[in-house]
Amino acid sequence: MEPITVGIVAGLIQLAVASCTFSNEWSKSNNRCLKHRLEDVCLAEPVPGINAPKINIWAGISAEENLAVWELLHDPATGLNLTYPDNATITDNYVFWIDALPMNKSAVLVYIDGDNPPPPKYARVIIFEGGREDPRSQEYMVGPLPVSSGTTVKPLDYIYNGGMGGSVPFNARTFDDVREKAVEPLITSVMSSIAHMTSNLFQGGMYYGKEDNRTTIMATYTDPVSFDGEQAFLNIMFRFPTNPFMTPLDFFLLIDWTGTDPSTYFVKGFVTKERFFSTVEELMLAFEAGELKQEFDQTRDGSWTLLDRKTEMGTRELDEKFSGTLLELGGKRYKLDKKQRYVEYMGWSFYIAHSRSLGLMFFDIKFKGERVLYELSLQEALAQYGGNQPLAASSAFHDSHYSLGASLGTLLEGYDCPFGSTLLNLTYHEGNHTIINPDSLCIFETDIGFPLSRHRSGDKESRWGFTNLGVVKGNALITRAVATVDNYDYMFDYIFHVDGSLEISVRASGYLQSSPYYKTQKKWGPRIQQGTQGSLHSHILTWKADFDIVDSANSFEISKLVVAKQSQPWFPELGVFEQIEVETSFLKKEDRLNYEPNHQAMYCVVNREKKNAWGENRGYRIVPGRSNIHLPIFNSPFSHRNSEFAKQHLAVTRQHDNEPLANSVQNTNLPWKPQQDFSKFFDDESLDQEDLVVWMNMGMHHFTRSEDVPVTLYSEAYASMVLAPHNFFDRAQDGDLMNRRWVVVDQESEKLDFEDYGVELPQCKIRIEEPALELNPILNV
Template identity: 65%
Template sequence: MHRELVALLCAATLAAGSVLPALGYERKLLLDALGKRQTGGSSCYSGDAPVVEAPKTNVWAGISAKDNYDVWTLLHDPATGLNLTLPENATVTDNYVFWIDTLHTNKTDVLPYLDGDGPAPSKYARVIIFEGGKEEPDSQEYYVGPLPVSNETSVEKLDYIYNGGRGGSVPFNSRYADGIKAAPINPLIASAMGNISDITAALFNGSVFYGASDNRTTLSTTAGTPLSFDGSQGFRNIMFRIPGRGTYLTPIDFFLLVDCPGTDPTHYSIKGYVTNEKFFPDEPSLRAAFEAGELAQEYVQTKDQSWTDVDYKPELGVRDLEDRFAPSNIELGGKRYKVDSEAQYIEYMGFSFYVAFSRTLGIMFYDIKFKGDRIIYELSLQEALAQYAGNQPKAANTVYHDTYYSLGTDLATLVEGYDCPFGSTFWNVTYHEEDHTVTNQDAICIFEQDSGFPLSRHRYGSGAGDYPFTQLGVVKGAALAVRTIATVGNYDYMFSYLFHQDGSIEVEVRASGFLQSSFYYPDQARYGPRIAPATQGSLHDHILTYKADFDVLGTANSFQISDLVVVNQTQAWFPELGEFEQMEMNISYLEKEAAFNWAANNQAMFCVVNQNETNAWGEQRGYRIVPGRSNIHLSVQNSPFSLKNSEMAKTHLAVTRQHDNEPYANSVQNINLPLAPQQDFSKFFDDESVEQEDLVVWFNLGMHHFVRAEDIPVTLYTEAASSIVFAPQNFNDRAQDGDLLNRRWIKYNATSDAITFDAYGVELPNCPIDISEPVDGISPTVELFQEG
């Protein structure tokens, strides 16, 4: 990198760090300075990405703010007949709108438009309404359309995408636990805990709970999911914690178990109390143990939570040269990708694709093509699951499905230079809350990055003997990255999608953020280590399910399996060896829909191929599915908390036929139905043929989180990572690197000691800079530009 650019970055960072909040100010300072350079001639920074016009409308884009408002108005029109109450006035016995999003567009409606002159498919809203006012209260999904709202718009039950037997209906006890549903339960919790405040104060350093809004309260609560098994029961297993920024890391040894079925609070009751690894079915038994001195606490939870902050900790020591700004990825030659920001469309090095967004899934990719050929119709996250382990109510009970919490709404502003490189392209995301629309600024970043390794390289000859020449060819490696980060409660999931110049596509997820921890129990090391004075890490799995709807050169694809098998054989030219082991490929095709795991020792190659399309050498064209880092599935298969509602997470891979009525692997309210799911992924496998059919590959990424002291204060992205690659497999006639100009062909003549090289017209960037004018009142010092 050129010295001037490094100096500019350092000056911007150092100046901003001592004056104003870094996020907005650093970015403004840097971009203002880079903008000044643009007016002075050639520059390494070329401003915004070049603009391209998307060839088609983004038919997967979310409904507009106006459409949302009009749908809201239509739903609340008495003539519609839904008898809705505004959420701010609603109780659990009312009907009210939970959320409005965009309905998944049917693929069979899209393809005639994408690939021909068919009309653009109509757009529909997707709505969840909590119907507590019905004789049998429930949650019901609807679809509303076509949009924009007109006389032709109708409101219909959204049943066709679910296979659990109730369509879009979810029993009341299994519906999302919003504040309105929690309201009638809270007085019971406050009363039960208030009655034993003397016990909790004595055991937990003065900590008491009288209700979240009571000024005397010095504890916070958390209750995991599921909250029901099949909808016929409702319960909360509540853990108490010391409140504060790091409350996830400061649990106390106390749990309250509540039965709370239905809408009538008179049916709610306290099931029991848990502390000291003992269960007490009622207050008298708990009080008797307390008075007998049987509940004394050996470990005291800290109230000071400064140790949980992700800030500078000088007590860890000083690292030499750490006061210098760290290396940064800069697009020195200018941006090499084009965007249509309105259509959310991107082109890069032969790739083209659309980006869409939903409140539950985050970003999704559609119509991914390489050099004009479609590879993938849809690539999207389907679920982010976490299942915990432990010998106490919260950890043992907890399974999270993060779509339940509307994962997409948690895509927040990315920090330029840290979450994403300086100069990245940033896009906003928007979603709808009631009758208005929310915008999360700079929640998606797009940038080209140096791969950190060459795409290809070889040195020919040694320069010795009769051939005095040494030649070396090397191609620069780069990829386009599209990234978001969702902070869902305690975890910050980083989702990165990388498009490599050879036509490969990589999906990567990393996890940082707070552990959901447990109180420290010395005899429970099998569930995790001690990570703080009174805190134990909780062993858990992260499983993230994705959907890849492959369309390799059309919708007729097959799933090819190339098994590496070891055989005993003889070869006539090795008579002295007799029989010896040799490996060979046994090539077959998956015949029926199936869920399965990676082969042992990875001794199988899985490809999606089009048997009707061959390359120049007669080989079937396809894309290989390459396992990357930490490709795992859910460890437990028969837990009552994830028995049938988490089927999508229980194998590495699955292959099904594409159907418009199977757009999602999971339901957003499935978490509270482990025994009777609204969406049962295992029912996707109904013995259909998958040979030369429209295939969907469902795959799981994730990590078995063996918690450690180094997860304090937060888990590190370096270790908590998982990835997969889709790579061309005979899709082309040769490697897709020969048409890249960013390369060097170097020739050395040992006889004449001469070196020549061809740069193919791509020279190192020259970055003149003129910041003689102060930038926001800050003048660069001469020392920044001196040699040495």
């Protein structure tokens, strides 16, 4: 299963350099030819292996370690009084999830940079403790691993600063299946009592419970479900199940479900037609008076929401031909230690790790043997909505809460990633089982679509128009994964350019969280279908970049482009005139920053004690790319204090082992009293030649449109950022690259000569196979 390195097949591509012909052997599958001649075929080369210099200590816990932790937790001698989740009720104690605890950097460096043994590994475990007198959600650290007589189970407090440690009030705990079962009887009771009304208003839409065959609509929920853990509420919207994200109904049920006793849960009210009704009686009176008739019926046919081809849209000329594609014709130029997830490519080296909550993480990132970053990792994907309806107005999602890493799923070779990509599995743990998501990480080299550098110069009188022409091929290595978090598909690319630049990009596709359409609510989004409004929202994604420019002693340099008035003696006739110049300073203390207007500032992490040949501080620059935004709303009750990490473009702090994460996976339900308060990271510590962490935001303000149907397009919903060398070297890092052409004109004969530096153009046939025939199922082991 892992990895798939050869394309999995559907036809032949013909190259100008060598045509590829069909053999006489045919097999039929989906009316496609699947068997072809194999000699001299490109793409058959597997990724070369390599031995990592150290073990990947950032890797997640293994299946064996997870099972051992599970058994230790359920051992009566441990004293946690646990019930198996399948049998648990809201008043039981049970394990929610198990993941790896972030490694302390201080312990890691003495291992990877020295001869110390690997530091011990710990698991982090969330246990819902509904059986306590004061019910809560409690996070524990379990280790060292593997489990032995020395392994302990202790509250995980030290990485949180909100004053409650690893403990979260029960009302703010995750809305899981067990908690849903506790509130479902109330929802069923009230909705079944008004089923004749909802059926009349919503084309036969009725709710008698999730498992009842009479049910024709479904309930959908949002976050947060609490403000500070003192109370719990649910804002429920109903939808048709054909595609619940795109077929919303104008009917909302508001519930208070505070505590662990379902008999105390109650209905706060109903919303429809932009009106609030506090009781069933009030609602029914309005219905019987004919006041609730819907102006725009929702479609029950969900075919328009599917991502199949729509024949009614016609056919584009030449679209029957296989489209242009990317292939590694010369073979793979990167190496991989599959076990340790260690990669080397064109001077780059790095380790890949994966966590259940955050997804992909990169560690010990070096270029040409020198460390640039200790860690680069996504910290949160936040989405906050706006609207004049209970669900849209109150939606502020933290996607780590939904386990971003567990949401990384199968990639379709040739479509999600190029044919010939290296495909790797990703694993996470569910209870005492390990889930293997097959082919959910791909690695490939790409032609970036433009030269890295080029110049044409010389004699314009030459019939060639130049004396010499130099072009350096632009290439990069991409590691890619796609997280489908319910409705949205986030594509994450980490792009390692051959010049030493590292680009981060994220794209969003998938379904909108839509709302029922009203003519009066245009300020929150346009009408995109018969009864559907595209809800206005912002996506903010936060990254952690722990820079180590050569070593851990770094500073944060800000260079502002300013307009100055000056005179120059060689231009006496101009007098005083405006001129641009640079003002350079260093950020003295921890702070949060926004980009200067017109991007008239440059931000660098530099090592003031390490100079290049020209006496300049060696560093890396943070280059804003596309859509580098921050959260536009600062004082919403639904994201007031638990989303501080998203409210600026950049933030710079000192690295501390007790500040490994910008957010908590349980923070989403604590906007007024967060478990992790990012604002507390800033306590006036000096940044002068210290170990620095930069927290970077980018994302999309999603001004929804009809073209978001059926799904949002990656071509438009896109954000990026580049970390680029800035005086880190003595010159641009293109001089040693062999994939280039140097063309010169002979001065006497005027003939062209060129140098290929030994890199010959490949001459080979191409075989690619149908990827849909080779997809692998998720494994539960």
